[in-house]
Amino acid sequence: MRKNVIREILRVVSQPGMMSLAGGIPAPETFPVEELYRINETVLDRYGAAALQYDLTEGFAPFREALVGYLTQKGISADAENLLVFNGSQSVLDTLGKILITPGDVIALESPSYLGAISAFSSYTPEYVSIETDDDGIVPASLERVLDQQPIKFLYLVTTFQNPTGRTLSVQRRREVAEIIKAKNALVIEDDPYGDLRFRGQPVPALHAFAPENTVYVSTLSKIFAPGLRLGFCVAPPLIREWLYRAKQGADLHSNTYAQALATEYICGGFIERQVPKIIELYRPRQEAMLAALERHMPGEYRWIKPEGGMFIWVEGPADVDAEQIYWKAVEQKVAFVPGKYFYINPEDGLPTMRLNFTRVDEATIEAAIETLAGVVRQIDGD
Amino acid sequence: MRKNVIREILRVVSQPGMMSLAGGIPAPETFPVEELYRINETVLDRYGAAALQYDLTEGFAPFREALVGYLTQKGISADAENLLVFNGSQSVLDTLGKILITPGDVIALESPSYLGAISAFSSYTPEYVSIETDDDGIVPASLERVLDQQPIKFLYLVTTFQNPTGRTLSVQRRREVAEIIKAKNALVIEDDPYGDLRFRGQPVPALHAFAPENTVYVSTLSKIFAPGLRLGFCVAPPLIREWLYRAKQGADLHSNTYAQALATEYICGGFIERQVPKIIELYRPRQEAMLAALERHMPGEYRWIKPEGGMFIWVEGPADVDAEQIYWKAVEQKVAFVPGKYFYINPEDGLPTMRLNFTRVDEATIEAAIETLAGVVRQIDGD
Numbered sequence: 001m002r003k004n005v006i007r008e009i010l011r012v013v014s015q016p017g018m019m020s021l022a023g024g025i026p027a028p029e030t031f032p033v034e035e036l037y038r039i040n041e042t043v044l045d046r047y048g049a050a051a052l053q054y055d056l057t058e059g060f061a062p063f064r065e066a067l068v069g070y071l072t073q074k075g076i077s078a079d080a081e082n083l084l085v086f087n088g089s090q091s092v093l094d095t096l097g098k099i100l101i102t103p104g105d106v107i108a109l110e111s112p113s114y115l116g117a118i119s120a121f122s123s124y125t126p127e128y129v130s131i132e133t134d135d136d137g138i139v140p141a142s143l144e145r146v147l148d149q150q151p152i153k154f155l156y157l158v159t160t161f162q163n164p165t166g167r168t169l170s171v172q173r174r175r176e177v178a179e180i181i182k183a184k185n186a187l188v189i190e191d192d193p194y195g196d197l198r199f200r201g202q203p204v205p206a207l208h209a210f211a212p213e214n215t216v217y218v219s220t221l222s223k224i225f226a227p228g229l230r231l232g233f234c235v236a237p238p239l240i241r242e243w244l245y246r247a248k249q250g251a252d253l254h255s256n257t258y259a260q261a262l263a264t265e266y267i268c269g270g271f272i273e274r275q276v277p278k279i280i281e282l283y284r285p286r287q288e289a290m291l292a293a294l295e296r297h298m299p300g301e302y303r304w305i306k307p308e309g310g311m312f313i314w315v316e317g318p319a320d321v322d323a324e325q326i327y328w329k330a331v332e333q334k335v336a337f338v339p340g341k342y343f344y345i346n347p348e349d350g351l352p353t354m355r356l357n358f359t360r361v362d363e364a365t366i367e368a369a370i371e372t373l374a375g376v377v378r379q380i381d382g383d
Numbered sequence: 384m385r386k387n388v389i390r391e392i393l394r395v396v397s398q399p400g401m402m403s404l405a406g407g408i409p410a411p412e413t414f415p416v417e418e419l420y421r422i423n424e425t426v427l428d429r430y431g432a433a434a435l436q437y438d439l440t441e442g443f444a445p446f447r448e449a450l451v452g453y454l455t456q457k458g459i460s461a462d463a464e465n466l467l468v469f470n471g472s473q474s475v476l477d478t479l480g481k482i483l484i485t486p487g488d489v490i491a492l493e494s495p496s497y498l499g500a501i502s503a504f505s506s507y508t509p510e511y512v513s514i515e516t517d518d519d520g521i522v523p524a525s526l527e528r529v530l531d532q533q534p535i536k537f538l539y540l541v542t543t544f545q546n547p548t549g550r551t552l553s554v555q556r557r558r559e560v561a562e563i564i565k566a567k568n569a570l571v572i573e574d575d576p577y578g579d580l581r582f583r584g585q586p587v588p589a590l591h592a593f594a595p596e597n598t599v600y601v602s603t604l605s606k607i608f609a610p611g612l613r614l615g616f617c618v619a620p621p622l623i624r625e626w627l628y629r630a631k632q633g634a635d636l637h638s639n640t641y642a643q644a645l646a647t648e649y650i651c652g653g654f655i656e657r658q659v660p661k662i663i664e665l666y667r668p669r670q671e672a673m674l675a676a677l678e679r680h681m682p683g684e685y686r687w688i689k690p691e692g693g694m695f696i697w698v699e700g701p702a703d704v705d706a707e708q709i710y711w712k713a714v715e716q717k718v719a720f721v722p723g724k725y726f727y728i729n730p731e732d733g734l735p736t737m738r739l740n741f742t743r744v745d746e747a748t749i750e751a752a753i754e755t756l757a758g759v760v761r762q763i764d765g766d
Contacts, residue, residue, distance in 0.1 A: 028432035036435075040423040049411035052419075052609035087470045087613075091635040098506075119633045123481075226435035228640030230470075250502045252474040256639045257611030 009327065013336045019369040021356040022336040024163060024311060030279040031226045035271050036262070042269065043261045051261040057249045059085030059233070060260035066267040067233060074195065075205045076217060078235040084244055085255045089193060089220040089232030092244075093120040095251065096154075096189060096216065096234075099243040101126045105153040108146050110138045112343030112350055114163045117156055117191065126153065128345045135305050137162070137169030140176040147184045154187040159207050161194035161310025164343045164355040168307065171204055178210030187240075191218045196276055198309035199284040213237055223311075224276050225266055229259040280309075287313070289363035290356060290370060297374035299381060311359045314340065317352035321380065326354070329376045335369045392710065396719045402752040404739040405719040407546060407694060413662040414609045418654050419645070425652065426644045434644040440632045442468030442616070443643035449650040450616060457578065458588045459600060461618040467627055468638045472576060472603040472615030475627075476503035478634065479537075479572060479599065482626040484509045488536040491529050493521045495726030495733055497546045500539055500574065509536065511728045518688050520545070520552030523559040530567045537570040542590050544577035544693025547726045547738040551690065554587055561593030570623075574601045579659055581692035582667040596620055606694075607659050608649055612642040663692075670696070672746035673739060673753060680757035682764060694742045697723065700735035704763065709737070712759045718752045 013020045032039075043051055047062075058064070064080040071078045086092045093116070101107070101124035109118070111130035118128070129152070132142035138157065146152065159169045169177065181188055190207045208217040214237075221231040236244060248254075266272055290313055291306055304315045317323065323339040330336065340353025358366060396403045415422075426434055430445075441447070447463040454461045469475045476499070484490070484507035492501070494513035501511070512535070515525035521540065529535065542552045552560065564571055573590045591600040597620075604614040619627060631637075649655055673696055674689055687698045700706065706722040713719065723736025741749060 025437050028436055031432045031435040033427060033431050033435070036427055037424065040427075041420065044416060044419055044423075048416050049414045052414040052416070052611040053411055054408050054605075054610045087474075087635045087639070090633075091470075094634040116636070123630065123633050222437075226641070227437045228435040230635065230637075230639045247506065250473075250506050251477040252470045252613065253499070254613075256470070256613045256642055258609070258645075259639055259641065262641075 009338070010336075012331050017334050018331075018336055019334055019361065019365050019372070020336045021358070021361065021366075021369055022338050023357050023360045025360065026223055026227060026279075027282060027359050030275075030282060032266070032271060032275050035266075035275070039262055039265045039269065039271065042265050043258070046265075047261050051258050053257060055254050055257040055260075057245055057254045059083065059255060060257055060264065063260040063264045066264045070267055070272070071235065074203070075209050076235060077209075077212065082235055082238065082241050084234055084236065084241060084248065085260060086232040086234070086248065087252060087255050088222065088227075088230040089191065089218050090116055090120060091230075092218045092232050092234045093117050093189070093191070094123075095244055095247050097121040097124040097126075098251075099240070099247050100153055106150055108143070108152045108155040109345060110157055110162070111345065112164055112340060112353070113156065113345070114158050114191065115343060118345075121156070130345050130349075131155070133165070133167065135167060136173050137167055138173070138177065140173065140180060143177060144180050147180065147186055152186060154189055155181070156189045156191065157207070158191045158193070160192055160204060161197060161307055161312075163194070164312055164338070164340060165314040166307035166310045166312045167305065167314070168204060169207065174205070174207050174210055178207060178214075181211050181214045186214060188215045189218060190215050193220050193223055194310045195219070196224050197280065197283060197311065199280055199287060201308040208235065216240060221263055224272065224279065225263060229262065230256065231259055231263050283311070283359055285363055286358040286361070286366060289366045290358045293367045293370035297371050299374070299378055302377065311357055313356045313358065315354045315356060317354075317377070319352060321352040323352055323354045326373070326376055326380055329380065330373055333372050333376060335372045335376070337373070392721070393719075395714050400717050401714075401719055402717055402744060402748050402755070403719045404741070404744065404749075404752055405721050406740050406743045408743065409606055409610060409662075410665060410742050413658075413665060415649070415654060415658050418649075418658070422645055422648045422652065422654065425648050426641070429648075430644050434641050436640065438637050438640040440628055440637045442466065442638060443640055443647065446643040446647045449647045453650055453655070454618065457586070458592050459618060460592075460595065461600075465618055465621065465624050467617055467619065467624060467631065468643060469615040469617070469631065470635060470638050471605065471610075471613040472574065472601050473499055473503060474613075475601045475615050475617045476500050476572070476574070477506075478627055478630050480504040480507040481634075482623070482630050483536055489533055491526070491535045491538040492728060493540055493545070494728065495547055495723060495736070496539065496728070497541050497574065498726060501728075504539070513728050513732075514538070516548070516550065518550060519556050520550055521556070521560065523556065523563060526560060527563050530563065530569055535569060537572055538564070539572045539574065540590070541574045541576070543575055543587060544580060544690055544695075546577070547695055547721070547723060548688075548697040549690035549693045549695045550688065550697070551587060552590065557588070557590050557593055561590060561597075564594050564597045569597060571598045572601060573598050576603050576606055577693045578602070579607050580663065580666060580694065582663055582670060584691040591618065599623060604646055607655065607662065608646060612645065613639065614642055614646050666694070666742055668746055669741040669744065669749060672749045673741045676750045676753035680754050682757070682761055685760065694740055696739045696741065698737045698739060700737075700760070701764075702735060704735040706735055706737045709756070709759055709763055712763065713756055716755050716759060718755045718759075720756070
């Protein structure tokens, strides 16, 4: 239902001349198209028919080895045995829903939360409960309260540069959350698609590093290689890994061998080390342009945080504003974004919030779009 | 459980020196590795970043257009609107199970049936009922009886060169089955992975052609391009297509864009027309070698049909034989196959049957393997 409203809202985005801050997908300029001519050749030379054949359910062995190295650099201790490769991280989330959720189970979500995860879990008909958040991510006291109030099947979090808010769970909070999770013997699904898109500041260790036995770490190459290759993966405790393996075997046998071989060469051939800085150098000025334009144009009663990376900026207006009203007026002036209320479980929450994406539009367009948006905001405030 | 027994049985297949007739996968020599150097270049030249970006849940538009043309040649009337692309046909079967099966629903299967389908459906906990088969496929009177006895959610069939038996539902039978299905307003899932692997005789129209409103047609490019690319698809009546679409959106967003772009060029660039005859010219002599060796070596009380294509030959021994006994003795002499009983729902059925695959081994190995197998058979018959 909610999904349909959003689809309706996003339909206008494809109108000609629209300046869209509504998307959530990478800029196509970030894909290593030129490099892929060479990567393809190397893959065909090196693996030949093996890159085109049926393969293991858990994933192409050289790719899992490559991922172990990649994850080690990020402080996540994995081995090729506890890694599983899926058809995008959406498929990890769906399969976790399939093996873990019995109808009526309660799932804890940070509020607001990533819609794709809610969509994946909802087909298994759980109930949801929200955990309060602030600029440092979920509030530990709220988490503790929720875990005490009822049995929670799992907690789902995007820990770094969250979608929709851009927020990062601080290191101190990660420690506290890990302690609570371990003390209550709870399970966390840590989704980390954006962690590598860091423009400033120091990398933060994954929550998985503080509580590996209670965490399923989920990530993807969609934001640092190419989303069309559908390369998601997870590191899971042994029992959950075994259940995921069995479910995946029945559901789709295995993930695309050829795409995994391309990704192996992308990682091991050193392409990733050159490409990620290029992606950051494209996105950073766009984010800076958006922050500067917000500063310049938005009325004083609007606030936003300045994430150190990711793809989104989250803007909050005064409590009496409904950002959907802003949305419809902005669209008339050819600016689109996503009203933030759609990312909340409780339909009364998040009315004055907006999710602004900066990855698909250049700096000049961002400046023009934010100036227009601010004009609409002032007009609505004046009504 | 059954799956684990088979895994155990197949484990020995990878022992050095094993002559394996146990597999069910294409020969790697059939993959167009050389052609893929060029196909990759064309795809990057033509689609660039679009082949690497997020894409539509229903599938890459040029690929769906290409499939419409490919299916038209096979007598299946589809349009780009009622086609859906999945991560292999296994994922079509899993998603059909997800949207259609309520626990306890009864699914009708031909007996014996394809194990991968049973594995996909079983996670949604249906009951199964078997339909009798003979050399022309399912027996219409048995189908009618089963449909009259209880509500059947759907009937699942591999209509051409079936796995495990190699049998093809005859044209006359297709007409009769279609009439029954329409009269009872029943739903058939027609799985057709092997139809293009025809060595002799005339192509048979899909069951879908006789009852399109009651049939979900499922197929794959795994046997005529490359299974590692995981390119399955289906043509479904509008309501089921909509349910599949929604389920897939939540489950994995969309299938691999790049693989679909490769397949588009494989079909539209004329590669498929040159490659399929090459695949047939590899498999046909292997099948002929197996049929000749069976004729030469197997005792008179064993029988098999001569399929006009596909990947398997199905051998039936006298009623008092248990082919698993043959299996363990054959393995000692370095010949592996799959005992046919594992393809039946009822554990007492199919004891004297064997599934022999001829696609992964050359003619000389086939001759040696069948001679050895026949020796074991005689020895067991003599015990």
